[in-house]
Amino acid sequence: MTGLALTAVAGLLIVAGCGFFLAGTIGLLRLPDFYCRLHATTKCDPIGAVLILTGAALLSGPEISTIRILALIALIVITSPTAGHALARAGWHAGHVPWTREPGNEPE
Amino acid sequence: MRWIRLTAAGFLFWLILTAGLGWWPGLLGLVLAGLVAAISLHYLGSQTRLETGETLGLLVYALALIPMVIPAAWQVLRLVLSREMAIAPEVIKYRTSLRRPLARAALANSITLTPGTHCVDLEGDLLTIHCLKARFATPITDRILERRLARLLERTA
Structure with a gap:
């Protein structure tokens, strides 16, 4: 029963993670400009990855692979916002003007 | 000294991810950890102490x-x-x-x-x-x- 509950929780986490990935991708397509799209990818993708990896860690049980998964989670949590910041900074310094909700402003 | 500590930390992380894959990945990890540590220290210096x-x-x-x-x-x-x-x-x-x-x-x-x-x-x-x-x-x-x-x-x- 415990095993079944664990599998169910892991499954839920993995499905939720996929949901966040999907939302991140939809955001990438729907949001109006480069900076707004970064919000979708830097927030939804790491959470999606962390949830999927946590589900995988629960399924793998107390093994060496669990430590690997935890190391990957730490890597994603640290590197994802840094990469997002690097992209935004590059756009900002290249003179990319953020979209604002003003009459006549068309989304990219 | 800081380069050695950073390399060791990077190599430990690499080993966690690749343990059991043999000598070549280990050697590659050591070289890469050393490179990453050197580049990080070059750009960040003592800012991250x-x-x-x-x-x-x-x-x-x-x-x-x-x-x-x-x-x-x-x-x-x-x-x-x-x-x-x-x-x-x-x-x-x-x-x-x-x-x-x-x-x-x-x-x-x-x-x-x-x-x-x-x-x-x-x-x-x-x-x-x-x-x-x-x-x-x-x-x-x-x-x-x-x-x-x-x-x-x-x-x-």
């Missing part, structure tokens, strides 16, 4: 951020799935009172992970922040994250 207590403090801080990251992702999820996508993006400038470059970088990353805000630029003490709505910037202007980071990283600075 951390005391043992501070490393632990940053880890605790990162864990404490998780409850903020989940609502942030949830908020974006709701927003992008809504029919109208009620956003009014703005760019705000914010001057931080944090003095250490490491604390400022940690603040910039924290802002990126919190709901509706994304740090675009960090020059000295001036942060440029992109907000999906102006109200999302309230936790930043209220200095909640900043006070936590100051307690962790600037007691001795």
Whole structure:
């Protein structure tokens, strides 16, 4: 029963993670400009990855692979916002003007 | 000495990810860890020097951020799935009172992970922040994250 509950929780986490990935991708397509799209990818993708990896860690049980998964989670949590910041900074310094909700402003 | 410590830390991380794959991946990892450590030290120098207590403090801080990251992702999820996508993006400038470059970088990353805000630029003490709505910037202007980071990283600075 415990095993079944664990599998169910892991499954839920993995499905939720996929949901966040999907939302991140939809955001990438729907949001109006480069900076707004970064919000979708830097927030939804790491959470999606962390949830999927946590589900995988629960399924793998107390093994060496669990430590690997935890190391990957730490890597994603640290590197994802840094990469997002690097992209935004590059756009900002290249003179990319953020979209604002003003009459006549068309989304990219 | 710092290069050796950084290389060892990077190599340990590599070993955790590739344990059991044999000698060649291990050797490759050692070379790559050394390179990454050298490049990091070249660009960052002594800016990232951390005391043992501070490393632990940053880890605790990162864990404490998780409850903020989940609502942030949830908020974006709701927003992008809504029919109208009620956003009014703005760019705000914010001057931080944090003095250490490491604390400022940690603040910039924290802002990126919190709901509706994304740090675009960090020059000295001036942060440029992109907000999906102006109200999302309230936790930043209220200095909640900043006070936590100051307690962790600037007691001795």
